[in-house]
Amino acid sequence: MAAETKLFGKLKTTEQEHKDPKEQLMFDPRPREELNRMVMEMMTTTTRKFWLWAIGLGAGVVVLLFGAWGYMISTGMWVTGLRRPIYWGVFIVTFVFWIGISHAGTFVSAILRVFKSEFRRPFTRAAELMTTFGLAAGALYPLIHLGRVWVFYFMVPYPNARWLWPNFRSPLVWDLLAITTYLLSSTIYLYLPLVPDLAMARDRTTGIRHSAYKILALGWRGTEAEWFRLKKAIQIFAFAIIPVMFSVHTIVSWDFAVSQVAGWHSTIFGPYFIIGAILSGVSAVVTILYVLRSTLKHMDYFLRPEHFDALGKLILVFSMAWAYFFFNDYLLGWYGGEAAVRQILTAHATGPAAWVWYTMLICNIVIPWLTLWNRKIRRTPWLMFIITLLINVGMYLERYTIIPLTLGHQRTPFDWGIYTPRPIEISIVLGTFCLFTFLYLVMSRLIPLVPVWEVQEGQVAHTLRKVGKAEVPSVTELD
């Protein structure tokens, strides 16, 4: 412990925080007027830095994403680094990455809501927003990677003169349906709890903002019937969106697992991908919460070390679960003894791209296991920022290992190949990162990023109760 304190000498001791329930947001209530004012200020404050970022990222989207994509469409896929036999490269890697990121919103918001985890309250919306924009960025990739994107509608089921319908046995059609379902439902799931907050914003704005919020708030007043309906709908969504979320990443994993490719055809890919997605998603939530906390006004009131602490525990659990699934997949592939699979496993660990494999293991297992057991580290936002960023690097490399590195090393050594992404691909990938950040940045000034009514509801429900000589936090259920 002494070494710990030395290493992180700047950290405050947490002994007192633990005793003082004020450290917890729910026991540090402020009047609703105050909360509203803080959230509104958060939305309306735009600094020079904000505009610079917004313009920079917007330009990034236009040039890096749409410029490069347009160039690729007009010239053909030869500008990518794809070659026989590696027909899927970083586009699919990034696709899986974004779909993975999008799992956090649902996980944090729906699962924690169903299980009534109170620490979720201040950041459910930030996580849901991440889901929606992560999906928006990810859903571009199935289009980007198409050889003939201009006929993408052949995949869409609609009556047509050709009598032809999509092949409902193809995982790519499942992908289309699942991503559409998930994108629509997560957008609605973002919107429903937002309505009361939009009404709050409507009451506090004038001009064009006022008319926009007025339309979006659907005439929300807050009557009993409206609340009842909203709670009912949120309840339906929270329960129904969880299986949708599981199905989405399972189907993404089936893109690989239904194939005959050695190293892909694995029965454990479904849960393995889901756990990986939640690991990278929850990590991305922490990354984003840190950024929000350090850039948005008043966010440090809403986001406290306790939240990083709780999410850190979750990440540690999911890192362990990920390691379990990874080892399962590895061991059984190795034990199965199929020559091609063993060659691939050897190539991953000792081949020319072995650094990818080792970095993945270090980022996904070693770093979280060595750090996140420590309460002090978990409660230090900037350290959590770095750790979670590294976990996402690790998760990106996991997908890179699974896709191009496995494809290049199949059953016939005559057809082995190495894949290196080319500038156009890297530009498009960076472009979607710009897109995600840009959308998030713009949205952070357009909608209340903290669900005020949920925070207030939580603060009303929390009380300190005297049990013997101790004051114990207790939660009353208001519904």
Add this chain to the structure above:
Amino acid sequence: MAEVSKGIAEKWGLVVDQDRCTGCNACVVACSMENNVPFTGEDNVAFGRGTYWIYNKRMWEGAYPEVAPAFQPVMCQQCGSAPCEPVCPTFAAVHSEEEQINLQIYNRCIGTRYCANNCPYHARQFNFQDPDIPEPMNSYLNPDVTIRRRGVMEKCTFCVQRIVAGRQTASAEDRPLRDGEVTPACVAACPSGALVFGDLSDPSSRVSQMAQNERQYKLMDELGTRPKVTYLKGGGRNGG
């Protein structure tokens, strides 16, 4: 409605006698000319983007100093249960119920390249760019085969244009197809007679007879793809 075929339906089949193959690559050239396979240039071929519907794998066999080349022409195996078909979202890779071969419908293909990943034989080729056919070369193009533009997959079709033409001629003359009447370009060009094509459903056809040979094996038979291409191997060093 089409009847779902019970059991294993067989129609066209190809036998490759590796012991007879000299590795002359005439099949590759003939195939490229017959099927308008684009020439992508040496840089692209070196990079791994050459399009060949049939390619000749050369392997070295034996231990030094007794080393000899072995040739294995590989084309689409026209699997009876093809891994490439079910994964295509648009039915561009589809099984022909009539001819019992795998089809690639270029105008339906949207270029997901999923089929290519899923083909264990790596027989599928992707058009990374539009074919470059300079002026006099376009006279060589075969009008019976679609010129594929960029972004679509393509692969060996057993020269289905010849099959359809042969079938239509026979039907116009009101007679069944004769054995050996339809030959794909590679078979027609093979100087050593290493490639034999015919109707596997007819037990008396030459290809059926040869496919019974004790030297026969199928590529990656263990994957359960039921290839229509049978390889013969096992004779002497320089062919049997």
Add this chain to the structure above:
Amino acid sequence: MKLKKPWWNQPGIQIASVLVALIIVGGIVGGIFLTQTPPEQPIAFPHNRHVAIGASCLYCHTGATLGPSAGLPGIEKCWGCHQQVQKQSPELTKLAGYVERNEAIPWVPVAIQPDFVHFKHSPHLNAGLQCSACHGDLSKMKVAEPQKGQNMGWCLQCHKNTAPEQWTKLSDCATCHY
């Protein structure tokens, strides 16, 4: 605060949306017009008159029973008859001009299929199909007109209705696409 017009009432937005709508509608109308009207032919060949005097389709379009393409008549074929019959009409003067210059008549094909559709006339005619089944009743047309809605569903409909016993063969993708 002064109440402003909502955004959809701003004149700029309205003009822009009308313009966009016009461009889209114009594109659609233009596209339909171009594909549905008969193209300009070098000679306004009156199909109806030739059919009326009893000329069979195969007399000029000789390839139809033999191969994929039905073929278009050249100057020899036209001149074979028109050397003898009357030459007063201005269209026939054009024909005479082509013959004089010994030049092929640049007929514009009307019923065309895309490159990836390998339509063949011979199997259809050998199966006993009439030309009018696809090309319309040419005894009522002056210049050959494109028939509407000849898409894949149209082909399949006919394949299904006229030869249900051969549906497996006729619905096979390789029948037309390779």
Add this chain to the structure above:
Amino acid sequence: MYTKVVHMALFKEEQLDHAAESITRLRSLGISDKDISVISGIPFSEKILDRPMNWTNVGRIGVAGAVLGFITALLLNFGTPFLYPLRVADMPIFFPIPTSIVVTFELVMLGLLISTFIGVFVETISPSYGPQGYHPKVSDGHIAILFSGPMDLDQQFHSTFAELGATLEHDVEEEKLWL
């Protein structure tokens, strides 16, 4: 006939007990439950304020949507192969089990979730019963009790709510909240 006037009593967020009490008092003044409606910035259950249970059709609409999604999925899975049978690998053409289960699941969920939202949307914009009116203080955490009562009880309302520490507002129906 006497004219009814809509009043709005605003309680601060910490005066929840008083708000609950005021409903009892209103009832004793002869105002029935359907003439009262409570507006609040956070949800309170009916039991807290001793109010009749609410109902909503959102769940039913959601289930209807799920059924619709299920039918669509059946048509797509089992109907479209009849339109143009195409074989892929060795998979069954007309009886695509188990692959159809995936599509069915997704479409059922899509139907359920979208129609739930449509249900919320339609119910929200359709006219509601009970006294109308709104005050921006509600989103500041105030609990507003809207009630319509006869004009001649006006004096009693004022004294009751003054006793409970609420402010009473008139003419709250003015503002148009949506479109």
